[in-house]
Amino acid sequence: MSDMTFRDALRLALAEELERDPTVMVLGEDVADPLGGSYRVTLGLSTRFGAQRIRNTPISETAIVGAGIGAALVGLRPVVEVMYMDFLELAMDQVVSQAAKARYMSGGQVRVPMVVRCQGGPGRAAAAQHSQLLEAWFAHVPGLKVVVPSTPADARGLLKSAIRDDNPVIFFESNLLYNVRGDVPQDDADTVTPLGTARLVREGTDITVVTWGAMVHDAIAAAEQAHARWGVSAEVLDLRTISPWDREAVLASFRKTGSAVVAHQAVRQGGVGAEIAATLYEEALDYADAEIARVGAAFAPTPFSPELERIVVPGVDQILDAIVTTQARRGG
Amino acid sequence: MMHPTGRDPAWVATLYERMVLIRAFEEAAARLYEKGELPGFLHSSVGQEAVAVGATALLHSTDYITSTHRGHGHVLAKGVPPRAMFAELFGRETGTNRGKGGSMHVMDVAAGVLGANGIVGGGIPIAAGAALGIQMLGGERVVVAFFGDGALNTGAFHEAVNLASVWQLPAIFVCEHNGYAESTPSSAASRVDDIAVRAAAYGLPGFAVDGNDLFAVLDAVERAISRARQGEGPTLVQCATYRWYGHYIGDPGAYRSDEEVAAWRDRDPIVRVSAWLTEHATWDAEDEAVVRERVERKIGEAIDFGRASPRPAPESALADVYAAGASNEGARS
Ligand SMILES: Cc1ncc(C[n+]2csc(CCOP(=O)(O)OP(=O)(O)O)c2C)c(N)n1
Numbered sequence: 317m318s319d320m321t322f323r324d325a326l327r328l329a330l331a332e333e334l335e336r337d338p339t340v341m342v343l344g345e346d347v348a349d350p351l352g353g354s355y356r357v358t359l360g361l362s363t364r365f366g367a368q369r370i371r372n373t374p375i376s377e378t379a380i381v382g383a384g385i386g387a388a389l390v391g392l393r394p395v396v397e398v399m400y401m402d403f404l405e406l407a408m409d410q411v412v413s414q415a416a417k418a419r420y421m422s423g424g425q426v427r428v429p430m431v432v433r434c435q436g437g438p439g440r441a442a443a444a445q446h447s448q449l450l451e452a453w454f455a456h457v458p459g460l461k462v463v464v465p466s467t468p469a470d471a472r473g474l475l476k477s478a479i480r481d482d483n484p485v486i487f488f489e490s491n492l493l494y495n496v497r498g499d500v501p502q503d504d505a506d507t508v509t510p511l512g513t514a515r516l517v518r519e520g521t522d523i524t525v526v527t528w529g530a531m532v533h534d535a536i537a538a539a540e541q542a543h544a545r546w547g548v549s550a551e552v553l554d555l556r557t558i559s560p561w562d563r564e565a566v567l568a569s570f571r572k573t574g575s576a577v578v579a580h581q582a583v584r585q586g587g588v589g590a591e592i593a594a595t596l597y598e599e600a601l602d603y604a605d606a607e608i609a610r611v612g613a614a615f616a617p618t619p620f621s622p623e624l625e626r627i628v629v630p631g632v633d634q635i636l637d638a639i640v641t642t643q644a645r646r647g648g
Numbered sequence: 649m650m651h652p653t654g655r656d657p658a659w660v661a662t663l664y665e666r667m668v669l670i671r672a673f674e675e676a677a678a679r680l681y682e683k684g685e686l687p688g689f690l691h692s693s694v695g696q697e698a699v700a701v702g703a704t705a706l707l708h709s710t711d712y713i714t715s716t717h718r719g720h721g722h723v724l725a726k727g728v729p730p731r732a733m734f735a736e737l738f739g740r741e742t743g744t745n746r747g748k749g750g751s752m753h754v755m756d757v758a759a760g761v762l763g764a765n766g767i768v769g770g771g772i773p774i775a776a777g778a779a780l781g782i783q784m785l786g787g788e789r790v791v792v793a794f795f796g797d798g799a800l801n802t803g804a805f806h807e808a809v810n811l812a813s814v815w816q817l818p819a820i821f822v823c824e825h826n827g828y829a830e831s832t833p834s835s836a837a838s839r840v841d842d843i844a845v846r847a848a849a850y851g852l853p854g855f856a857v858d859g860n861d862l863f864a865v866l867d868a869v870e871r872a873i874s875r876a877r878q879g880e881g882p883t884l885v886q887c888a889t890y891r892w893y894g895h896y897i898g899d900p901g902a903y904r905s906d907e908e909v910a911a912w913r914d915r916d917p918i919v920r921v922s923a924w925l926t927e928h929a930t931w932d933a934e935d936e937a938v939v940r941e942r943v944e945r946k947i948g949e950a951i952d953f954g955r956a957s958p959r960p961a962p963e964s965a966l967a968d969v970y971a972a973g974a975s976n977e978g979a980r981s
């Protein structure tokens with residue numbers, strides 16, 4: 317184990333996989349040294365692995381993602397960096413109609429082992445075009461995997477799994493987490509976190525909180541406050557992979573607690589929380605003691621003003637509220 | 649009587665003051681940002697003032713521009729008051745965008761500013777569209793699209809310039825070529841240096857000018873504007889310039905050498921205009937002091953106004969997600 321930041325853990329995963337597999341390469345805007353990425357995740361990699369494997373690109377998101385797909389089709393494992401999740405919009409055709417469909421449409425002939433790393437999210441007064449969380453868009457597309465780590469250990473473990481996976485993976489890094497520190501297993505370069513498995517963050521018996529990314533940290537704080545102030549025992553699950561998501565883990569927890577809050581920073585309307593809540597109703601209605609609560613951003617773009625942003629984007633208070641309201645509604 | 653240089657010194661003096669105002673705005677904003685008073689990101693245009701002022705000097709208030717993440721200069725030059733800009737940078741209700749846009753998104757349609765943009769290349773197709781609107785609605789208005797050298801390699805640039813050319817739209821595409829997109833030198837992103845080569849590929853004229861020379865920018869854009877106003881279609885103008893600071897305030901800029909930065913600082917576009925005024929007009933230290941004093945006062949007042957302005961009302965967080973209904977009126981009203 318060693319203590320490191322989320323950012324360093326991502327860099328470690330990249331370096332380990334670049335070392336292990338000569339077909340892994342990185343391409344994106346400003347990923348090479350001296351900058352090493354707009355958020356310094358790839359710092360040092362071009363110096364160590366060379367400018368052929370760690371490549372700066374023009375500002376051409378369609379070509380960057382498309383080049384990743386083409387290179388993957390003929391045998392590479394590209395890790396593409398798109399500077400902000402918002403900018404994936406410029407490459408939507410390549411992501412959605414090309415990468416996601418190549419295997420199926422070809423009758424299983426090909427694989428697209430490509431990772432698209434992107435970062436962003438709200439909370440920094442970055443305004444409406446640099447704050448969006450679009451995981452629901454990608455979770456809606458069959459053929460894509462969607463991964464959102466919340467801890468340094470998972471940043472490393474999940475990125476390694478994503479690189480080794482034979483499918484296109486959208487890998488989202490919340491900007492708020494880059495400097496978060498934590499223990500990262502470093503004994504074995506093959507320690508990975510399997511995709512599609514949730515992590516039990518905090519055990520509880522009264523209510524299940526399902527969340528991911530930066531919001532995991534808010535959920536932990538809310539669970540602690542709920543316990544301290546009302547004696548409510550909240551179980552917190554970090555979904556880690558949004559697609560495919562760990563239905564078994566979420567259902568098992570819900571069957572135990574009988575109530576749930578699904579919380580994400582992304583816009584609530586049409587969000588992934590709706591999918592999870594609907595699944596719980598479909599599969600485990602008999603276990604429900606109260607309506608399932610959804611926490612998500614208000615139906616508005618992200619405003620620049622920090623005061624307004626705090627109104628639109630949910631945090632600890634909204635999760636705590638949902639926990640308390642749900643508990644109050646319990647039939648018991 | 650015509651001035652021997654063919655330029656009216658009084659007019660040049662007003663353009664000079666506009667350049668000094670942009671610089672003072674940017675320097676003051678950077679200081680406030682460093683003190684933590686301004687939220688979000690801040691991209692400074694110091695060093696590029698001649699492009700902003702030269703490309704807008706001959707526009708009317710009814711003409712339009714689209715701008716970029718580095719857009720303070722363009723927007724100020726088009727006539728947006730510094731006080732509304734500072735209020736926006738502070739995130740206040742009295743800002744151009746009522747605190748909802750911030751530095752990268754300043755929009756003031758009344759002043760002809762169809763928006764700065766957080767997406768590289770994002771404004772270029774919109775400029776083509778505004779030019780389409782003008783062509784359809786009639787009149788002699790024009791649209792100037794500002795963008796950086798990095799945007800030259802976006803699909804949006806290619807598609808929009810081609811469209812404007814094939815439809816002969818009244819647009820002027822002004823590339824602010826400062827040599828870098830974040831840390832990437834333009835030579836690492838394109839093998840085409842000569843804008844005329846790019847322009848030829850779309851079937852429109854392209855001029856490359858010294859973007860630190862106000863008069864060079866003015867003359868090139870004057871030709872482009874007159875083509876656009878006469879229905880002769882769009883023009884590409886590439887202005888070679890330099891941003892004195894990092895990509896954003898706080899960027900250490902390790903990818904540029906100190907010598908390179910110093911060499912460009914020696915080509916200060918503002919000093920060059922003041923030298924012209926000294927040589928060709930009755931311009932002395934006193935005139936200079938008057939301009940500086942007036943600009944300082946204006947910027948000081950604008951900052952005070954922004955800082956003292958109210959924060960947006962909480963209800964406004966959810967307002968204006970949609971327009972109210974079907975007004976059956978033009979989008980401007
Ligand atoms: C589509 C898109 N990709 C990437 C970015 C991130 N980004 C913001 S500014 C910038 C560099 C732009 O360079 P240039 O167009 O030359 O403008 P300059 O910053 O030099 O004024 C980049 C890559 C973005 N905002 N939008």
Ligand SMILES: [Mg+2]
Binds near residue numbers: 798829
């Ligand atoms: Mg540039």
